Amino acid sequence: MAQAERPDGPAGAPAPTEPAAAESAVALAAAAPVLAARGIGKSFAGVHALRDVDLTLRPGRVHALVGENGAGKSTLIKVLTGVHRLDTGRIELAGREREFRTPLEAQRAGVSTVYQEVNLVPMMSVARNLHLGREPRRRGLLDLRRMHREAAALLLRYGVDTDVTRPLRELGLGAQQMVALARAVQVEARVVVMDEPTSSLEPREVDTLFSVVRDLTAHGTAVVYVSHRMDELYALCDDVTVLRDGRAVHTGELAPLARRDLVGLMLGRTLLAARERAARQVPDPGARPALRARGLSVRHRVHGVGFDLHRGEVLGLGGLLGSGRSETAKAVVGALGADAGTVEVDGRRLARRSPAAAVRAGVVLLPEDRKAEGIVPGLSVRENIVLAALPRLSRAGMVSRARQDAVVETFMARLRIKAASPDQKVADLSGGNQQKVLLARWLCLAPKVLLLDEPTRGIDVGARAEVRALIDELAADGLGVLLISSDPEELTAGADRVLVLKDGAPVDELTGDRVTPDDLLAALAHETRPGAGDEKTDDEKNGARR
Amino acid sequence: MTPTAPAPTATAPALGAETAAERLAARIQRHGALTVLALLVLLASVFSPGFASTDNLGAILGNNAFVWLLALGLTFVILTGGIDLSVGSMYALGGVLAAWAAERYGTWAALLLPLAVGAGWGCVHGLLIARARTAPFIVTLAGLLGARGLLQLITDEGADTHLVPRGSAFRALGEGTWTPVLISAALFGLGALLLTRTRFGATTTAIGGNEHAATLMGLPVARTKALVYVLSATLACAAGALGGARLGSGVTTVGVGYELTAIAAVVIGGTLLTGGSGSVGGTVAGVLLLSVVHNLIDRSASQYGSAVTDTVNGGFLAAVVLAQALLNRGRRDE
Amino acid sequence: MSVLAPAGVLRGRAPALRLLRRYGVYLALGVLFLAAVLLDAGFLSAGNVRIQLFQVAPTLLVALGMALVIGTEGIDLSVGAVIALAAAVIPLYIGWGLPVALLVAVALGALGGLAGGAMVAFARVQPIVATLALMIGLRGLASLVNGASAKPVTDRALLTLGSDAFLGVPLTAWLAAACVALTAVLVHRTTFGRQLVAVGDNRRAARLAGLPVRRVLLTVYLLSGVLAALAGAVIVGHGAEADPANQGRNIELDAITAVVVGGTPLAGGSVRVLGTVAGALFMQLTAAVLTQHDVPASLTKIVEAVVICAAVYASQERGTR
Amino acid sequence: TNQGDGGPSGHSAAAPDNTAAAQQVVAPSASAAGPGCTADAYGAPKLDLTDGRTVVGFSQSESTSNPFRAAETASIEAEAKKLGVKLIERNANADVNAQNAQIQDLIAQGAQVLIVAPENSDGLGPALAAAKAKKIPVLTIDRSVGGAACSDFVAFIGSDFHGQAEIAADDLAAATGGQAHVAVLQGTPGNNVSADRTKGFTDRLAAKYPNMRVVAAQTANFDQTEGQKVMEQLLQAHPDINAVYAENDGMALGAIQAMRSAGKTPGKDIKIVSIDGIRQAVQGVVDGQLVADIETNPRFGPLAFQSLKDFYGTAGVQPKVIIKDGHFGADNAKQALDQGLVY
Numbered sequence A: 001m002a003q004a005e006r007p008d009g010p011a012g013a014p015a016p017t018e019p020a021a022a023e024s025a026v027a028l029a030a031a032a033p034v035l036a037a038r039g040i041g042k043s044f045a046g047v048h049a050l051r052d053v054d055l056t057l058r059p060g061r062v063h064a065l066v067g068e069n070g071a072g073k074s075t076l077i078k079v080l081t082g083v084h085r086l087d088t089g090r091i092e093l094a095g096r097e098r099e100f101r102t103p104l105e106a107q108r109a110g111v112s113t114v115y116q117e118v119n120l121v122p123m124m125s126v127a128r129n130l131h132l133g134r135e136p137r138r139r140g141l142l143d144l145r146r147m148h149r150e151a152a153a154l155l156l157r158y159g160v161d162t163d164v165t166r167p168l169r170e171l172g173l174g175a176q177q178m179v180a181l182a183r184a185v186q187v188e189a190r191v192v193v194m195d196e197p198t199s200s201l202e203p204r205e206v207d208t209l210f211s212v213v214r215d216l217t218a219h220g221t222a223v224v225y226v227s228h229r230m231d232e233l234y235a236l237c238d239d240v241t242v243l244r245d246g247r248a249v250h251t252g253e254l255a256p257l258a259r260r261d262l263v264g265l266m267l268g269r270t271l272l273a274a275r276e277r278a279a280r281q282v283p284d285p286g287a288r289p290a291l292r293a294r295g296l297s298v299r300h301r302v303h304g305v306g307f308d309l310h311r312g313e314v315l316g317l318g319g320l321l322g323s324g325r326s327e328t329a330k331a332v333v334g335a336l337g338a339d340a341g342t343v344e345v346d347g348r349r350l351a352r353r354s355p356a357a358a359v360r361a362g363v364v365l366l367p368e369d370r371k372a373e374g375i376v377p378g379l380s381v382r383e384n385i386v387l388a389a390l391p392r393l394s395r396a397g398m399v400s401r402a403r404q405d406a407v408v409e410t411f412m413a414r415l416r417i418k419a420a421s422p423d424q425k426v427a428d429l430s431g432g433n434q435q436k437v438l439l440a441r442w443l444c445l446a447p448k449v450l451l452l453d454e455p456t457r458g459i460d461v462g463a464r465a466e467v468r469a470l471i472d473e474l475a476a477d478g479l480g481v482l483l484i485s486s487d488p489e490e491l492t493a494g495a496d497r498v499l500v501l502k503d504g505a506p507v508d509e510l511t512g513d514r515v516t517p518d519d520l521l522a523a524l525a526h527e528t529r530p531g532a533g534d535e536k537t538d539d540e541k542n543g544a545r546r
Numbered sequence B: 001m002t003p004t005a006p007a008p009t010a011t012a013p014a015l016g017a018e019t020a021a022e023r024l025a026a027r028i029q030r031h032g033a034l035t036v037l038a039l040l041v042l043l044a045s046v047f048s049p050g051f052a053s054t055d056n057l058g059a060i061l062g063n064n065a066f067v068w069l070l071a072l073g074l075t076f077v078i079l080t081g082g083i084d085l086s087v088g089s090m091y092a093l094g095g096v097l098a099a100w101a102a103e104r105y106g107t108w109a110a111l112l113l114p115l116a117v118g119a120g121w122g123c124v125h126g127l128l129i130a131r132a133r134t135a136p137f138i139v140t141l142a143g144l145l146g147a148r149g150l151l152q153l154i155t156d157e158g159a160d161t162h163l164v165p166r167g168s169a170f171r172a173l174g175e176g177t178w179t180p181v182l183i184s185a186a187l188f189g190l191g192a193l194l195l196t197r198t199r200f201g202a203t204t205t206a207i208g209g210n211e212h213a214a215t216l217m218g219l220p221v222a223r224t225k226a227l228v229y230v231l232s233a234t235l236a237c238a239a240g241a242l243g244g245a246r247l248g249s250g251v252t253t254v255g256v257g258y259e260l261t262a263i264a265a266v267v268i269g270g271t272l273l274t275g276g277s278g279s280v281g282g283t284v285a286g287v288l289l290l291s292v293v294h295n296l297i298d299r300s301a302s303q304y305g306s307a308v309t310d311t312v313n314g315g316f317l318a319a320v321v322l323a324q325a326l327l328n329r330g331r332r333d334e
Numbered sequence C: 001m002s003v004l005a006p007a008g009v010l011r012g013r014a015p016a017l018r019l020l021r022r023y024g025v026y027l028a029l030g031v032l033f034l035a036a037v038l039l040d041a042g043f044l045s046a047g048n049v050r051i052q053l054f055q056v057a058p059t060l061l062v063a064l065g066m067a068l069v070i071g072t073e074g075i076d077l078s079v080g081a082v083i084a085l086a087a088a089v090i091p092l093y094i095g096w097g098l099p100v101a102l103l104v105a106v107a108l109g110a111l112g113g114l115a116g117g118a119m120v121a122f123a124r125v126q127p128i129v130a131t132l133a134l135m136i137g138l139r140g141l142a143s144l145v146n147g148a149s150a151k152p153v154t155d156r157a158l159l160t161l162g163s164d165a166f167l168g169v170p171l172t173a174w175l176a177a178a179c180v181a182l183t184a185v186l187v188h189r190t191t192f193g194r195q196l197v198a199v200g201d202n203r204r205a206a207r208l209a210g211l212p213v214r215r216v217l218l219t220v221y222l223l224s225g226v227l228a229a230l231a232g233a234v235i236v237g238h239g240a241e242a243d244p245a246n247q248g249r250n251i252e253l254d255a256i257t258a259v260v261v262g263g264t265p266l267a268g269g270s271v272r273v274l275g276t277v278a279g280a281l282f283m284q285l286t287a288a289v290l291t292q293h294d295v296p297a298s299l300t301k302i303v304e305a306v307v308i309c310a311a312v313y314a315s316q317e318r319g320t321r
Numbered sequence D: 001t002n003q004g005d006g007g008p009s010g011h012s013a014a015a016p017d018n019t020a021a022a023q024q025v026v027a028p029s030a031s032a033a034g035p036g037c038t039a040d041a042y043g044a045p046k047l048d049l050t051d052g053r054t055v056v057g058f059s060q061s062e063s064t065s066n067p068f069r070a071a072e073t074a075s076i077e078a079e080a081k082k083l084g085v086k087l088i089e090r091n092a093n094a095d096v097n098a099q100n101a102q103i104q105d106l107i108a109q110g111a112q113v114l115i116v117a118p119e120n121s122d123g124l125g126p127a128l129a130a131a132k133a134k135k136i137p138v139l140t141i142d143r144s145v146g147g148a149a150c151s152d153f154v155a156f157i158g159s160d161f162h163g164q165a166e167i168a169a170d171d172l173a174a175a176t177g178g179q180a181h182v183a184v185l186q187g188t189p190g191n192n193v194s195a196d197r198t199k200g201f202t203d204r205l206a207a208k209y210p211n212m213r214v215v216a217a218q219t220a221n222f223d224q225t226e227g228q229k230v231m232e233q234l235l236q237a238h239p240d241i242n243a244v245y246a247e248n249d250g251m252a253l254g255a256i257q258a259m260r261s262a263g264k265t266p267g268k269d270i271k272i273v274s275i276d277g278i279r280q281a282v283q284g285v286v287d288g289q290l291v292a293d294i295e296t297n298p299r300f301g302p303l304a305f306q307s308l309k310d311f312y313g314t315a316g317v318q319p320k321v322i323i324k325d326g327h328f329g330a331d332n333a334k335q336a337l338d339q340g341l342v343y
């Protein structure tokens, strides 16, 4: 086992002292590149995803890869790691030219990857996922006991305290992301590639991740880091390559580059000055809420959550990973069988609890896991956008092409969806654009209440600003919006009120002046004091930040 | 990993709420086929005289033990999200090859020839599915036709029947009740070990759970997929050979429709047809359950004619899968 | 199963090859037809073409329903038993006239389909086992309804439907063609068709998008039952006998083969109606050529096996399941 | 499948015809050649076949949706009822493994003597061994099994399939004047019955009718619909076919349908001979569509129980008892139908 042979590897000590990391980084800055890609080109059925891209990775340095949605970041990574074969260009690993035909070959050569979408096996146990393909063996057979022991201990360091024999799918997406990360870092790798690893993490996990990355670089590993979160990039990365429309438009050290300029390079234009948030009028508490949930309970997950959501209001739902936010949202639309609770829309109680009934009533949910629950991958962009609105766009069951095209055009323009044409398969879009397609699917229904579960997950800075502006705009138009986000900044900036959940139960509500990141963090932290089960959480924290 | 790593806490906090009763319920759900089987055997022993006699149980076990091996191979195939429709034909082919070889070259040939042909045939399936990426349903449907065709070709369109010589030691493999049962049990045991305690088994399950992820994780996806079909075809051929030893001849018409029974058994045993979740133990419960059900229907409905037997059979199968699906309901989200 | 095709398929392919894949069935069908004519010019005769159309019609009807079911990532093994059910009731009601007999058969087919659909949609039983149970049970039931033995059919209208031709093309082929057209419209032009494909491609997403997933599943199995019952009437009419014990046996495998050879992936999420027609014709021609040249049963099976593999390989777009 | 189906015989028509003609023995093959097999010789305990407590087990090989099987089962049931013995039955639905298990289950249920219609000539070894171990005599009907008579099993009662095919060849030759292009519709491959019926026919042609040429021999699995399909294809490829030999009545009926849609008149343009003797086919003989139909007699009840009586008595049973099959030609078909001799 890798970590057994390397007792002080990243898994063993994820949080070295800062100075050591800095020192080694300086020492290694001038070292020979561990991986050098030259003139990489890749096209899909006529679409140029990458053109003549160079990338140089040096040991002990974190290389940021940034760009708009669809700029080609994930494609570049997939080419480097053997998922796609490159059309042009060459890749040198430690001075030797290599071409990886499969991810396995890349892994064997020391290039380890955390892909953008969580790519694990949901039905297998957490421990199995962590060890797949390199399980510890005894006398030829798998050593299950050791596997479980090691997995539990390893994950504890990543802040995931769970029974590792449970199926992975029972974990929240964030926890799954941590498992994927632990898995990738576990092998002895010369290059570790992370494609938006933090998109479903919240601050505590992000800290854990940072310490893992720093530890990796301290040991001379080169890290490629993709993220749309500027703060993270500046906190963590040494170098940067900016991709735009499949070309590398800038490469160099990150620190000297001002944020503004970086964003400008990515977008090819300057970002609009941060919009002043429109002063929304506080809804009349006596008015009938657009959505009223009472006593929602889902076995073991959600316990008696209730809230009122008024027209024109953005209600935030805060909480740590696994606090039951996603489940709450799903219970509201009837996608999860709730054990108890009622949901009223405009004062009318929803009798039948199914997503279809909720959609008819005007309550729609943008799910957090867009791959598994959002897109219909085989259908085109057009068909995905109009999927839910079809009955309204057709006459006597027959689809009207013209009305459909009008809607599709409007929303592709309004959300700036970047696709070769409306006929392109959604599966072939970049992650961010897929998210926009899903938003378009709901907006063309003109819903009353919009439940957004991590709406900016994997969306680039430009688009993120657009989505935020859009949320404001929608609220101003009289929509009720429930916003779930793991980014405290985003949550507090976007929401008028924030309901804080812990272990599936509401513990606090932030209103007025208290809607700030600090108050949110305090609310989360505060709630971890009392109670027996919470000591464990403290331990986790210590484990992670030791 | 530091050896002093603390032992993991048993469950996440959220799950602490699970009561003992719920755990028991979950356990029963997970072993639905076993539960139904236990209930059925209990009821049958009380209400159907002679059901529990050693003769009857021996008849159920001894005559079906080899056929059950088809379900064992299929368990692996289905776990990868594939399917193998050729097992019934391969079973017949194995029997004919074994009898033919026993007639001519003796016991060892009778054992080895079917194994070799099964492995070769399975290899073709595997390559077409894993490398040429053709749909397993179709490849193995073609296999079903092809194997039957081959067996008719070597028996002069079914006119020749090859007999295992009376004195041949090969016959001993299939005689009585306990030899077949022990052989099958041993193979099932090995299968369980292969599935749960080897990398091959882990990869098999992973492919069914998420093939794309398995590829990205660097697992040997193509090789494992191919091997699973080799395993299934080889097992089916071996089962046929052993069946031939039991019947004393290579019966050319045997095995028709066995694939569907085997698939039903695997699925009743709790293995998901979409792959990724299932167990050999479940399959054992599945094959036993189906055999017991057939035996009971035979005992109680035979005198009413085939139509009634078929109707009851179908109804019972529907009831069993429905019961199982409903039991499982709580387990699945959505 | 993963929704994305694994690595090998993500890689770019020459457009020519893509085109071949897309239209492979038609090419294969053309080549086979040419070969058949070269081997025996009599193959082109009107009589022969008519016979092939007669024989392909029931399989095609069943295959259309099967294509819809497969589009939702399902499978329907009960179609053969539904045919048996139709064969059982048609002699009972033919005295009231063909329309009544047809109506009863189709209604029973719809009920059978609904039973399967309900198991799949509500209890979430896996389609292959749900319809396997139906396949066994319904055939037994068919024999119970009207005795297991075959009954000769003498009703003029039914016999006309089964064996007469209009403009040189069998009435049953016209019927099948009409069903093809309707199915094509259903799949490509209606809301239902979109929903069907979405359900087959990503059921969870379809549910969250508020689509009536259960209704789609129920409808699809119902349609499959109805089409199978029609096929049953056609078979009974053509054979001039109703045999609930044997008619429709193994037709489910023929239909599935036709659908898949026609390029519809078994993983669901796409339905190719015209491809299915080509697939059914392709399998029919294969059988015709082999029988007409008196190839022995053993070789027939082996050749069919090879041909199926080759045709599917040529026409597949992606190779899941 | 021994027989195909078709024929309106169902359960009602299967009412056993236990007339003398129906159960007449053609050839207890070793007519006077030696002493028959008795319970003493076999080593079985004595049994009174008229005692209500005696349990007889009957294992049917195939689904009773087949008229032959239905008639056979009904005949056995009726005779058992007449004698007053207790009969327990099983149906293996064409699966040898199932039949082995079922015979053993019959033994477990207390059957003291077994009547078995074997699914296959070979492959009942385990069941026969189990019966032998318990000294339970096994009488096989309609298909023989491998092994030694009066040791592995008591005796075999049934038709001579090879002989049936020879008669069919003779009939066809007579109808065509020995000049014909023959299409053969064969039964299920791998089935002993179809193998015998094919071999008997071709051997006879080779031996006696050099001018009768088999232009096509295709299997239609004893099935009427398939028989029709295959015949339709063959008529396209070989318009010169003027004789058809169908190995069962179902396929013959299918072939007739195919000829009609090809615009040919069965019986005039094309002569047909078939085997089985189900009602619909015999009616076809009466109507002139078929030249002749050779019966496969399913009424084993009286003969089987008589043989068992002989077995437990002093007379003994001969190892091979050939049941008398009818032969329906233009001359006697109508009469046979009217007399209810057809199943």
Ligand SMILES: Nc1ncnc2c1ncn2[C@@H]1O[C@H](COP(=O)(O)OP(=O)(O)OP(=O)(O)O)[C@@H](O)[C@H]1O
Binding pocket: A044, A045, A047, A048, A049, A067, A068, A069, A070, A071, A072, A073, A074, A075, A076, A116, A418, A419, A427, A428, A429, A430, A431, A432, A433, A458, A460, C010
């Ligand atoms: N398999 C494919 N087939 C066709 N086009 C593809 C395929 N994969 C990616 N593309 C196209 O390549 C371009 C680059 O996509 P990529 O996923 O690399 O973007 P990205 O930079 O990772 O974006 P994001 O930040 O949204 O993840 C996009 O225009 C996308 O539509």
Ligand SMILES: Nc1ncnc2c1ncn2[C@@H]1O[C@H](COP(=O)(O)OP(=O)(O)OP(=O)(O)O)[C@@H](O)[C@H]1O
Binding pocket: A159, A160, A161, A162, A170, A171, A172, A173, A174, A175, A200, A300, A301, A319, A320, A321, A322, A323, A324, A325, A326, A327, A328, A368, A486, B012, B014, B015
């Ligand atoms: N860090 C963790 N440790 C242990 N279990 C976890 C962790 N994170 C999530 N889980 C499990 O995942 C389940 C589902 O979490 P859920 O998706 O409801 O959370 P969420 O609040 O939506 O968080 P997320 O930000 O991941 O979407 C929880 O019930 C919990 O059992």
Ligand SMILES: [Mg+2]
Binding pocket: A073, A074, A075, A116, A195, A430, A431
């Ligand atoms: Mg990306």
Ligand SMILES: [Mg+2]
Binding pocket: A172, A173, A325, A326, A327, A368, A453
């Ligand atoms: Mg969540």
